[in-house]
Amino acid sequence: MRLLTGNILETGDVVWWTGHDWSLHLRDAVDVDADGDALLARTLAEERINDPALVAAEPTADGPRPRTMRERVRGAGPTVRLDLNRNPA
Amino acid sequence: MYRYDQYDQALVDARVAEFRDQVARRLANEITEDQFKPLRLMNGLYLQLHAYMLRVAVPYGTLSGTQLRMLAHIARRYDRGYAHFTTRQNIQYNWMKLEETPDLLADLATVEMHAIQTSGNCIRNISSDQFAGAAADELADPRPYAELLRQWSSFHPEFSFLPRKFKIAVIASDTDRAAVQLHDIGLQLVRRDGELGFKVWVGGGMGRTPMIGHVVREFIPARQYLSYCEAILRVYNRFGRRDNIYKARIKILVHELGAEEFIRQVQAEWAEMEPRGLDAPQAEYDRIVAQFAAPDYDRAAPDSLDRSDPDFALWVDQNVHAHKQPGYAIATISLKPVGGIPGDASAAQMDLIADLAERYAHDEIRVTHSQNLVFAHVRKADLYAVWTALNDAGLATPNLDLVTDIIACPGLDYCALANARSIPVAQKIAQRFADLDRQHDIGEIKIKISGCINACGHHHAGHIGILGVDKKGEEAYQLSLGGSGAEDASLAKILGPGFSEAGVVDAVEKVIEAYRAVRSGPRERFLDTYRRLGDAPFKAAVYGAVA
Numbered sequence: 130m131r132l133l134t135g136n137i138l139e140t141g142d143v144v145w146w147t148g149h150d151w152s153l154h155l156r157d158a159v160d161v162d163a164d165g166d167a168l169l170a171r172t173l174a175e176e177r178i179n180d181p182a183l184v185a186a187e188p189t190a191d192g193p194r195p196r197t198m199r200e201r202v203r204g205a206g207p208t209v210r211l212d213l214n215r216n217p218a
Numbered sequence: 219m220y221r222y223d224q225y226d227q228a229l230v231d232a233r234v235a236e237f238r239d240q241v242a243r244r245l246a247n248e249i250t251e252d253q254f255k256p257l258r259l260m261n262g263l264y265l266q267l268h269a270y271m272l273r274v275a276v277p278y279g280t281l282s283g284t285q286l287r288m289l290a291h292i293a294r295r296y297d298r299g300y301a302h303f304t305t306r307q308n309i310q311y312n313w314m315k316l317e318e319t320p321d322l323l324a325d326l327a328t329v330e331m332h333a334i335q336t337s338g339n340c341i342r343n344i345s346s347d348q349f350a351g352a353a354a355d356e357l358a359d360p361r362p363y364a365e366l367l368r369q370w371s372s373f374h375p376e377f378s379f380l381p382r383k384f385k386i387a388v389i390a391s392d393t394d395r396a397a398v399q400l401h402d403i404g405l406q407l408v409r410r411d412g413e414l415g416f417k418v419w420v421g422g423g424m425g426r427t428p429m430i431g432h433v434v435r436e437f438i439p440a441r442q443y444l445s446y447c448e449a450i451l452r453v454y455n456r457f458g459r460r461d462n463i464y465k466a467r468i469k470i471l472v473h474e475l476g477a478e479e480f481i482r483q484v485q486a487e488w489a490e491m492e493p494r495g496l497d498a499p500q501a502e503y504d505r506i507v508a509q510f511a512a513p514d515y516d517r518a519a520p521d522s523l524d525r526s527d528p529d530f531a532l533w534v535d536q537n538v539h540a541h542k543q544p545g546y547a548i549a550t551i552s553l554k555p556v557g558g559i560p561g562d563a564s565a566a567q568m569d570l571i572a573d574l575a576e577r578y579a580h581d582e583i584r585v586t587h588s589q590n591l592v593f594a595h596v597r598k599a600d601l602y603a604v605w606t607a608l609n610d611a612g613l614a615t616p617n618l619d620l621v622t623d624i625i626a627c628p629g630l631d632y633c634a635l636a637n638a639r640s641i642p643v644a645q646k647i648a649q650r651f652a653d654l655d656r657q658h659d660i661g662e663i664k665i666k667i668s669g670c671i672n673a674c675g676h677h678h679a680g681h682i683g684i685l686g687v688d689k690k691g692e693e694a695y696q697l698s699l700g701g702s703g704a705e706d707a708s709l710a711k712i713l714g715p716g717f718s719e720a721g722v723v724d725a726v727e728k729v730i731e732a733y734r735a736v737r738s739g740p741r742e743r744f745l746d747t748y749r750r751l752g753d754a755p756f757k758a759a760v761y762g763a764v765a
Contacts, residue, residue: 139245140315141269176247179265180634197691198638199630203267207312207631209559209641213298 130160132193133168134203135181143203144178151178155204156192219282219582220365220509222330229373230327233334237261238320245317260340262333263319266634270314273336274326278346278364278388279307279585283572286583288329290568296322301568303553303561305625305676306385307345307585308336312632334372339380339466341371341451345387347395348584351510352548352594354540357407358414360390362507363443366498370444377451381458382466384451385423397587397703399431400424400679402468403450405443414440420450420480421472424673428709429469432477434484441503445496449488453480512543513580519545519597529616530605532654536616538601547598549579551591551608552615552623556652559641560626561589570611578604587676587703588625588664590618620657621665621730622648625676629669629686630693636669638686638693639719643667646723651730660730663744666701679703681745682729683710684722695722699729699756700748713753714761725760732759 133146145158206214398404422431579593629640666680677683701710
């Protein structure tokens with residue numbers, strides 16, 4: 130599966146595309162697979178989400194799990210400050 | 219300490235107003251992110267993994283108590299209650315909001331601070347010796363020269379769009395505490411025939427192509443160093459490669475031209491421009507030097523020290539250095555508690571340090587490139603009170619230059635460029651070697667960890683260097699040995715195949731135990747043992763007999 134993600138312009142917060150809106154929580158992310166490229170192009174054109182990207186993930190019982198460590202850290206927050214994490218992957 | 223004059227303050231205030239307007243235009247979608255990104259980077263604002271990150275300049279690593287208290291305020295008001303001191307004596311905030319940044323920068327400007335030129339292809343913060351003005355072994359305080367460089371390089375119209383970023387360090391001792399040979403320009407104050415001047419290195423640096431700088435001038439009179447630096451920058455700006463970001467640093471230009479030809483070109487440029495009077499007049503030097511006058515020392519301060527508390531004595535032996543003024547000492551505040559995050563400090567800790575600086579340290583705090591803080595001027599008679607307060611706040615770990623005093627970049631926990639996490643590796647190594655007796659038995663050893671090839675964690679200069687790499691989306695770590703960022707500068711060499719996170723911690727322990735087994739005696743440092751024996755005993759220890 131592929132997820133659409135980026136950072137909110139105003140706050141920099143990491144967000145995930147839920148199918149109809151952006152969520153701060155990785156568990157809300159949906160597979161954008163076939164629509165991914167079109168959604169990415171639209172997001173880029175709107176200029177409200179910075180560094181939008183499609184990332185590969187695996188479905189799990191707890192929600193999507195990005196394939197790379199980088200995206201897992203983005204989704205969960207710093208592994209060294211668990212007190213600041215809001216959405217553990 | 220240097221205080222802003224009307225021009226400094228006006229420049230910074232104008233930049234805050236300009237950036238406020240730029241942010242408003244971006245938030246209103248009047249400009250695109252592609253147009254805005256270079257503008258925010260010029261103000262030190264990056265977009266990292268989780269949020270915006272703001273890098274605030276700490277010129278030559280010197281802060282007043284008022285400034286540090288403001289940095290604590292910013293951590294509380296705009297961030298999440300903490301900040302991170304960097305390997306270039308700056309401070310970074312990890313959880314910035316773009317919409318709040320103009321107000322933050324306005325707050326910062328009230329204490330004569332900013333984030334200008336902490337990013338981008340320009341001359342970055344001028345770094346220096348954290349013991350400047352206090353070290354028993356220095357010729358003179360190097361900071362007035364660093365300050366003049368700061369003024370010269372701030373908004374320099376010719377050098378605002380260099381081929382790549384540019385870093386300058388200035389020291390005034392034979393002991394190099396600022397890694398000058400690993401900077402684009404390194405300057406060491408020296409004396410020749412009674413005259414002060416600089417020995418000049420060019421073309422050092424870390425990153426993906428680490429190089430030790432070349433000595434391009436054994437002596438340039440101090441009254442002419444500014445025009446000489448300008449000549450170096452002009453040659454670089456003209457011929458540095460802009461076609462390939464990986465070959466754009468001045469070290470590549472010096473390497474490709476050859477040091478001899480580079481020196482010839484700089485000399486020709488300097489001969490052309492020096493007579494035009496670019497150097498500051500003596501009165502301007504004198505004005506700046508006067509602002510770095512020695513503090514009003516207590517000449518009657520006793521030189522003796524009560525060492526009856528063994529924990530205090532341990533801290534004094536490890537974290538306190540000789541001061542040029544009898545009755546005074548230099549105290550290093552470790553930001554490396556075992557299991558902590560190297561270089562991080564909470565707002566409460568920053569407030570406490572600011573209070574202690576005002577009360578006991580002539581209102582000065584220094585940031586070190588090793589991510590610790592320093593009180594440069596403390597009466598020996600006050601050391602116990604300082605230590606007691608620091609100890610209560612978890613700031614008195616007696617581990618300076620020991621195995622747990624690890625440099626680590628933010629790595630993949632925060633940084634968008636990183637391939638692997640650095641901080642957890644540092645924490646696990648520190649926990650493995652937490653026993654203080656063991657640390658002291660091992661002695662001086664500098665472990666430096668970078669989460670990617672950009673080398674913000676200075677792994678090339680580590681006695682033991684660790685580089686995080688990406689291996690098919692997962693983290694892996696390369697181990698290097700034999701680097702040094704000191705006056706005996708050298709580049710670490712890769713030992714062999716890489717490791718997992720747990721594996722690299724085990725490998726470090728094997729290297730260190732091998733060192734203890736083969737060192738000539740307890741006084742031979744790890745680095746000296748490595749230089750004497752090469753990597754064979756360490757390869758055997760880590761990989762087995764057939765490596």
